[in-house]
Amino acid sequence: MRSLERHRDVGAYALGVLDEAEAFRFEDHLMECPSCAVQVTEFGPATRQLMLYRSATPRTVHPAAQPSPRMLDRLLTQVSARRRVGRRRMLLALAASVVLAVSAPAVTVMAGGDDGPRPLTVEATDERSGVWAQVRIEDRDWGSSVELRVKDAAGPRDCVLVGIGRDGSENVMTNWAVPRHDARPNTVPGGSAMRSDDIERYEVRSTEGETLVVLRPE
Missing domain, CATH: 2.60.40.1620 (Lipoprotein YajI-like)
Incomplete structure (x- = not known):
């Protein structure tokens, strides 16, 4: 596969959706491509959010459930407050993970109330x-x-x-x-x-x- 096509596999590799053979070939490419290595690191927050969704969401929640626009806006606001403006690609990856995976019960992973017991x-x-x-x-x-x-x-x-x-x-x-x-x-x-x-x-x-x-x- 050409190098340009390998660049396009970075998101799929970071999210763990490549098959074993494709992942092995991409790892060979990753050793010689600093740009892809940086992008894999930037996908880390999106990957963690998907793992949290999987562990916190009841099995009864439909996999195609959609977050409300208000929930998505609040998540993006919290993320942008923690990251520099220059990390726009990471924000887009997080937004995509929310649209694909987050339902109303799980979106509270990123939102907490001020009331309740102290940490x-x-x-x-x-x-x-x-x-x-x-x-x-x-x-x-x-x-x-x-x-x-x-x-x-x-x-x-x-x-x-x-x-x-x-x-x-x-x-x-x-x-x-x-x-x-x-x-x-x-x-x-x-x-x-x-x-x-x-x-x-x-x-x-x-x-x-x-x-x-x-x-x-x-």
Whole structure:
């Protein structure tokens, strides 16, 4: 396949919709194309929103359900407040993910009321791995929203934040990629269908299954 056609596969690759053979060929292209590597990173927020939708939306919600214009406008306003104007492509990707995937019950992943209990914050450092993490969790009507701050200088590697329920159940709350040899704090948004009272602990893990740090609320 020509290089130009490979450029066009960047969105499909980032959202995980390429088949195995196409994804393998695109990864070869990605190693030689800095422009596509940047665009894959910019699709990260859209990918996380789709994962949150999948975990927070009841199966009874029709997959073609549409958000109201007011909901879409509020989401775009919140995103634009966090990003620079120059990141317009990322905003368009987020808007597209909402139109395709977000229904009324799930759109509250990005919208929280001012009333209710105060957010819970817990942090920990693992002496073995050297990873430090802080989780800020706030209960919502649909479950809980999460803001994770993490320092990990042992990259590159892909990681996930997992909430472990008191009943032993596990729920992936967010995921991210750790840059190579970068110990600066990385802030990642996330969410879960579980509420804070239902969660016994939080674990930062590599996607290969290694537990990097455990956070236990007091």
